[in-house]
Amino acid sequence: MAETSGDRGFREGAVAVVPMAVAVFGFGLSYGVLARAAGMGGVAPVVMSATTFAGSAQFAAASVLQAGGAAATAALSALMLNARYLPIGVTVAPWLEGGFWSRLLHAHLTVDESWVIAAEGTGRWNPRVLLAAGMGLWIAWILGTLGGVLFGNVIGDPARLGLDAAFPALFLALLMPQLRTRERVTEVAGLRIGAPPPAIAALIGAAIALVLTPFTPAGVPIVAAGAACVIGLRRRR
Amino acid sequence: MSDVWNVVIVSGVGTLALKATGPVLLGGKPLPDRFTGVVGLLAPALLAALVAIGTFASGQRLVLDGRACWASEPPPSRSGSARPCCWW
Numbered sequence: 001m002a003e004t005s006g007d008r009g010f011r012e013g014a015v016a017v018v019p020m021a022v023a024v025f026g027f028g029l030s031y032g033v034l035a036r037a038a039g040m041g042g043v044a045p046v047v048m049s050a051t052t053f054a055g056s057a058q059f060a061a062a063s064v065l066q067a068g069g070a071a072a073t074a075a076l077s078a079l080m081l082n083a084r085y086l087p088i089g090v091t092v093a094p095w096l097e098g099g100f101w102s103r104l105l106h107a108h109l110t111v112d113e114s115w116v117i118a119a120e121g122t123g124r125w126n127p128r129v130l131l132a133a134g135m136g137l138w139i140a141w142i143l144g145t146l147g148g149v150l151f152g153n154v155i156g157d158p159a160r161l162g163l164d165a166a167f168p169a170l171f172l173a174l175l176m177p178q179l180r181t182r183e184r185v186t187e188v189a190g191l192r193i194g195a196p197p198p199a200i201a202a203l204i205g206a207a208i209a210l211v212l213t214p215f216t217p218a219g220v221p222i223v224a225a226g227a228a229c230v231i232g233l234r235r236r237r
Numbered sequence: 238m239s240d241v242w243n244v245v246i247v248s249g250v251g252t253l254a255l256k257a258t259g260p261v262l263l264g265g266k267p268l269p270d271r272f273t274g275v276v277g278l279l280a281p282a283l284l285a286a287l288v289a290i291g292t293f294a295s296g297q298r299l300v301l302d303g304r305a306c307w308a309s310e311p312p313p314s315r316s317g318s319a320r321p322c323c324w325w
Contacts, residue, residue: 039241040241041241044241044242044245047245047249048244048245048248048249051245051248051249051250051252051253052245052248052249052252053252054252056280056284057248057252058248059287060283060287061244061248063287063290063291065240065241065244067290067294067296068296070240071240071241071243071244071247074240074244075243075244075247075248075251077283078244078248078251078252079247079248079251079252079255080279080283081279081280081283081284082248082251082252082255082256083255083276083279083280084276084277084279084280085252085255085256086255086256086258086259086268086276087259087268087272087273087276087277088256088259089255089256089257089258089259089260090258090259090263090266090267090268091259092259092260093259093260093263093264096260100261103257103260103261104253104257104260104261106260107253107256107257107259107260107261108253108256108257110256110260165291167287167291168287168288168291168292171284171287171288171291172284172288174284175281175284175285175288178280178281178284179281197274197278198277198278198281199281201278201281201282201285202281202282202284202285203285204282205281205282205283205284205285205286206285206286206288206289207289208282208286209285209286209287209289209290210289210290210293210294210299213290213293213294213297213298213299214297214298214299215297216297218296218297221286221290221294222283222286222287222290223283225282225283225285225286226279226282226283227282228278228282229275229276229277229278229279229282230275231278232271232274232275232276232277232278233271233274233275
């Protein structure tokens with residue numbers, strides 16, 4: 001289906017991704033510093049960047065581990081944040097070529113940014129641009145993490161520099177693009193609320209987390225906040 | 238195997254499974270709209286929870302300390318020695 005998936009090629013994808021790759025490198029630096037400070041060591045964060053390759057999920061896992069949460073809770077938080085890649089993978093699937101390994105490689109390199117760059121409009125995606133953009137982001141994310149891990153070793157305890165406040169700031173930066181949506185009204189329990197569904201889900205999720213914090217082990221409020229997504233059940237009829 | 242490596246392995250394998258389900262297993266078949274609508278709201282719900290916990294939780298306590306000022310008054314105080322101006 002390559003002939004119907006757009007004229008752009010690998011080179012165009014590689015050029016288009018440069019500004020985002022620079023930003024992702026910086027983001028990787030902060031992940032490396034914070035993951036090391038969260039007690040993840042020096043090697044595990046880099047391996048996680050190469051395999052999980054998803055900023056929000058990796059920051060969430062580090063945050064839960066730092067708060068003393070269980071490994072299962074940290075992993076579940078990461079996977080719930082990455083659940084969006086199931087429908088995202090489905091959107092690009094018809095435009096991919098090749099056998100099992102080629103499809104697996106494209107799937108691994110599909111992240112929010114490469115998915116956006118590879119979009120050709122009207123529900124089409126360009127596999128060559130997806131591959132180039134994904135590879136650029138993957139390399140930038142790993143190198144950034146590596147730099148952060150090494151840099152984190154030099155600066156020592158990040159709490160001394162006030163970096164403990166960096167987690168919520170980073171999560172807010174990751175949340176804001178998620179709130180952009182074409183839908184302006186949310187229907188919940190028969191009520192029509194004049195705000196986009198992701199914004200309502202965010203408010204409910206934050207409320208669930210804060211209410212549960214005094215009564216549950218670290219990390220559990222984060223996973224429980226996922227219950228807010230049930231408002232999506234009545235959204236599309 | 239330490240907790241950290243368990244998280245790295247489960248997260249890595251699980252994420253690849255999520256990403257590859259469409260391209261490798263479904264081969265272009267669409268998902269039900271209701272399913273997509275629900276899954277799409279997981280990320281904003283969890284990210285908002287992480288913002289709220291990271292700003293207002295200290296262990297199992299809710300506190301209002303320097304971290305709540307991260308947007309306007311850098312540098313914030315360290316959480317370990319934060320003196321709550323109120324907590325409940």
